[in-house]
Amino acid sequence: xxxxxxxxxxxxxxxxxxxxxxxLFLGLVGDRPLPAWLLRHLRYTAVAILPGLVAPLAxxxxxxxxxxxxARLAAAATTLTLGYVTKNVILSILAGGVxxxxxxxxxx
Amino acid sequence: xxxxxxxxxxxxxFRDATPFIVVIIPFSTLFGVIATEAGLSVFExxxxxxxxxxxxxxxxxxxxxxxxxxxxxxxASSLAVNLRMAMYSASLTPYLGAAPGWQRAIMAYFxxxxxxxxxxxxxxxxxxxxxxxxxxxxxxxxxxxxPNWYLFTLVGALVGQSIPPWxxxxxxxxxxxxxxxxxxxxTGAHLVAALVSVxxxxxxxxxxxNLGLMVAGLGGMMAGAQTEVIVARxxxx
Numbered sequence: 001x002x003x004x005x006x007x008x009x010x011x012x013x014x015x016x017x018x019x020x021x022x023x024l025f026l027g028l029v030g031d032r033p034l035p036a037w038l039l040r041h042l043r044y045t046a047v048a049i050l051p052g053l054v055a056p057l058a059x060x061x062x063x064x065x066x067x068x069x070x071a072r073l074a075a076a077a078t079t080l081t082l083g084y085v086t087k088n089v090i091l092s093i094l095a096g097g098v099x100x101x102x103x104x105x106x107x108x
Numbered sequence: 109x110x111x112x113x114x115x116x117x118x119x120x121x122f123r124d125a126t127p128f129i130v131v132i133i134p135f136s137t138l139f140g141v142i143a144t145e146a147g148l149s150v151f152e153x154x155x156x157x158x159x160x161x162x163x164x165x166x167x168x169x170x171x172x173x174x175x176x177x178x179x180x181x182x183x184a185s186s187l188a189v190n191l192r193m194a195m196y197s198a199s200l201t202p203y204l205g206a207a208p209g210w211q212r213a214i215m216a217y218f219x220x221x222x223x224x225x226x227x228x229x230x231x232x233x234x235x236x237x238x239x240x241x242x243x244x245x246x247x248x249x250x251x252x253x254x255p256n257w258y259l260f261t262l263v264g265a266l267v268g269q270s271i272p273p274w275x276x277x278x279x280x281x282x283x284x285x286x287x288x289x290x291x292x293x294x295t296g297a298h299l300v301a302a303l304v305s306v307x308x309x310x311x312x313x314x315x316x317x318n319l320g321l322m323v324a325g326l327g328g329m330m331a332g333a334q335t336e337v338i339v340a341r342x343x344x345x
Contacts, residue, residue, distance in 0.1 A: 015159035023216035025198035048328025052309035083290020092287035
């Protein structure tokens with residue numbers, strides 16, 4: 001259960017932090033150039049965080065008590081592959097959903 | 109005729125962003141649904157979407173809170189997911205940095221994947237746009253996207269409890285993220301960053317409070333940056 005206090009701290013902390021990052025350069029830095037090494041690392045932020053977040057969820061899903069589930073693994077592989085090949089987010093989500101439900105129906 | 113060119117820039121932005129409604133509706137509805145499943149009230153869910161206005165970070169925060177991670181880990185991890193907003197902000201500054209402070213503050217709040225991507229592309233291809241036209245175009249791209257983010261978060265929160273468990277909603281978030289990762293893997297360096305992140309996340313999954321994610325994120329970023337340097341060096345020689 002999520003506590004009320006924690007939730008509101010997270011909502012406002014995340015709101016302030018997100019706004020801070022959005023405002024940081026546009027609002028404060030202006031046209032001054034940033035160090036190249038920092039920009040180089042920032043470029044890979046999203047692509048370094050999201051896969052790390054998803055990998056354990058895909059391999060050891062909470063819904064099966066951490067047991068690797070072929071249907072979920074197949075759905076994950078399908079979604080990622082389609083997203084990479086087609087660059088179409090919606091199509092990939094739908095295909096992943098179809099594989100997930102198909103797999104759960106056939107195997108479960 | 110300044111005002112009519114500004115108006116037309118706004119509507120151009122609006123039209124260019126309209127197709128994104130197709131992405132926003134399921135994504136925001138899903139957030140409302142998942143947040144309801146996690147025990148949040150409708151008011152809390154809507155507040156979060158209005159205050160934070162960043163889908164991936166909101167999903168991350170929610171996921172970690174349901175896993176009872178400490179607050180600072182929740183904040184650090186979800187802000188890390190949102191770090192790309194700082195990149196967007198840096199990239200928009202040459203085009204919008206001269207706008208009045210209050211306009212920059214409003215645009216900063218509305219800097220999301222869609223408004224950023226469309227605007228920067230437009231500003232690059234049409235360098236003759238005036239500053240008011242750029243601001244208008246940016247706000248035009250925001251208009252179909254952000255209000256729908258709020259609205260369908262609310263819809264998701266309201267229908268949330270009526271979604272049955274066989275729909276395997278636990279896996280909706282992983283699938284949504286996986287679908288977003290695919291198009292992000294534009295270069296070898298992006299691919300290396302993602303692979304290192306996955307490997308580290310799986311190796312360090314035993315670390316309490318999801319700190320393994322921080323290791324994976326930092327490791328992935330360093331791997332991506334390093335690969336970029338190596339590739340550039342090779343291209344030079």
